[in-house]
Amino acid sequence: MSYRNAFQQARQQPEVFWAEQARNVAWYQPPTRILETLDDGTHRWFGDGRLNTCHLALDHQVEQGRGEQDALIFDSPVTGIRQRFTYNQLLARVAELAGALTRLGVGAGDGVVIYMPMVPEAAMAMLACARIGAVHSVVFGGFAANELAVRIDDAQPKVILTASCGIEIDRVIEYPPLVHGALQQCRHPVDQVLVLQRENAPADLARFGFLDWEETVTGSEPAPPVALNATDPLYIMYTSGTTGKPKGIVRDHGGHAVALLYALRNVYGMEAGEIWWGCSDVGWVVGHSFIVYAPLLGGCTTVMFEGKPVKTPDAGAYWRLVEEYGINGLFAAPTAFRAMRKEDPEGRLFQRYRIDTLKHLFVAGEKLDTPTYQWLSDLTGRPVYDHWWQTETGWPVTAPCAGLGEREVRNGSTNRAVPGYLVEVLGEDGQPLPPNQEGDIVLRLPLPPGCAQTLWNDHPRYLESYLRTYPGYYHTGDGGYLDEDGFVHIMGRTDDVINVAGHRLSTGIMEEHIATHSAVAESAVVGRHDELRGEVPLGLVVLKDGVAQSSQQVEQELIALIRHQVGAVACFRRALIVPRLPKTRSGKTLRAALRKMVNGKDFPLPPTIDDPAILNEISDVLIREGEVARPGQVL
Ligand code: COA
Ligand code: AMP
Helix, strand or coil, X not given: CCHHHHHHHHHHCHHHHHHHHHCCXXXXXXXXXXXXXXXXXXXXXXXXXXXXXXXXXXHHHHHHHHCCCEEEEEEECCCCEEEXXXXXXXXXXXXXXXXXXXXXXXXXXXXXXXXXXXCHXXXXXXXXXXXXXXXXXXXXXXXXXXXXXXXXXXXXXXXXEEECEEECCCCEEECHHHHHHHHHHCCCCCCEEEEECCCCCCCCHHHHCCEEHHHHHCCCCCCCCCCXXXXXXXXXXXXXXXXXXXXXXXXXXXXXXXXXXXXXHHCCCCCCCCEEEECCCCCCHHHHHHHHHHHHHCCCEEEEECCCCCCCCCCCHHHHHHHHHCCCEEEECHHHHHHHHHHCCCCCCHHHCCCCCCCEEEECCCCCCHHHHHHHHHHHCCCEEECECCCCCCCCCECCCHXXXXXXXXXXXXXXXXXXXXXXXECCCCCECCCCCCEEEEEECCCCCCCCCCECCCHHHHHHHHHCCCCCEEEEEEEEXXXXXXXXXXXXXXXXXXXXXXXXXXXXXXXXXXCCCCCEEEEEEEEEEECCCEEEEEEEEEECCCCCCCHHHHHHHHHHHHHHHCCHHHCCCCEEECCCCCEECCCCECHHHHHHHHCCCCECCCCCECCCHHHHHHHHHHHHCCCCCCCXXXX
């Protein structure tokens, strides 16, 4: 089917279209109820279908004759370890781990938090949970104890799975003290913490009362996959919202399996037996969908990399993997290529490797700038496809559907809607805008299968955050426009979410932590353009009267505070002391104006501003501190 036909059919007859896609999944009980609309405007896909995601990813693949094919390749330049697991081997390891979890009392519907580095056991842990119907919640290893604690309290896990350490470019990070610290802050008690011992920094388990992974798991009775309802939760993935409290996105089993299989084949153009590499981390949605689940659901070999695009050991690392494993398709964040371009602008390291097997490269997670796009496509001679999606959707919303032979791309655009999605742009009055006019990017309901239909423990917040602003639409939180041919241009978030090196973070949470400092009266954290990471946070801080500490001292303390409370990954490296913050007459901080100022973009005077003189004061600080040569001015 051509892209155009698929798009039209999914638009006009979504039930027929998705019923057809669902036939590619090996259900225990195929669904007869394809799409239902609930009273609150949310939707349910495949309501009476029964399946098990782990069964589809492993047992079913073995049944199809792929038992001796590699399922997972692990490459870790930071430890020197390389491992391969066939589907048979991965199935045996996952079933054993699932058996161990069952023995620890974990059953269908129970929560399990996974706080692990990029090791195969992290993927095994996710699949083992799926096998027994437990709901996993993977927390990115770069988050500090406090962030982990917030997620534990919300997900209420029975067990936590972790490792003795993660390895960064220049240091080893011990996880057990962080888990211990988190548990001390939590209201929710967790008695059982399983630790994967790694040679780089084995943990003293007795000190924390934690269990040894290998001792607990080895020899456990393998657990069979349990039949689950299509609408049962597979996982919770916490993502940043506008407030300090992260949103627990809930993914179901049925819609997820159908949607990921569809995307793997039709967007990414990957066939069973091919080698796929999602260059991300299991702690992010890309890691869930396109390191662990989709490649295995589609019978591919997935590559897991414990390293960085540069410095492990150099900017040729990605190309080495492509050659060594014969990678056919990959996905990475633009930051990774910006980092490579900085260190290997002429492509000398690239020239050392052959990338003949690579069909195309997909990029997403943040804006792809034209120079990076040009460099990458000239260097590789391969199609570079920008595409756009979110944790909430779980799979691409706009993309060139390479698997449908649709290769037309438009520079600066994340391309057209994938079949199943209807992307529109609305003005403040909720009316659709004509082509090339910027507004709020929304998706017309119903969302296709696989997209989150609720938030863990907080359905009202889901309705409020996504469905209330524009009735009949899902509000993406991104601003941008559509051109006359339906190509989508994403201009950035319209809320207080920022993307730092492709990592989604909330400025609201940083403000909450800054507010705990005794010298601080108030603050605003906004995203500032960064050459390497796309965006980094910049704190603008008002001190209380009579504070004795110097500005530099407060700044250093705030940097340390965010690193400790949120994590190094926030890259919070500047907190400028300003006399006041611009406010509306009702006292709301004018963040949009601040965002424009720190990024050197001019803006109209906000009509509700209380005292416009504050803007000049802030402008002076930005210049004095060398943050921006010419701050954005009032037009
Ligand atoms: N555990 C602990 N700490 C982590 C971490 C993790 N999993 N990931 C990052 N950090 C730390 C880093 O060590 C660094 O600490 P530092 O301030 O002491 O140097 C800090 O968080 C910032 O991390 P990062 O922005 O990744 O900086 P870096 O210098 O380590 O690496 C890049 C720079 C460009 C190589 C890296 O950002 C990168 O690979 N980006 C691509 C990101 C990506 O793939 N995103 C996918 C999302 S879909
Ligand atoms: P996450 O939920 O972490 O995947 O982050 C989703 C957000 O990343 C989106 O809402 C966008 O703001 C941004 N994003 C993702 N892909 C792109 C892209 N290709 N171009 C621009 N922004 C993107």
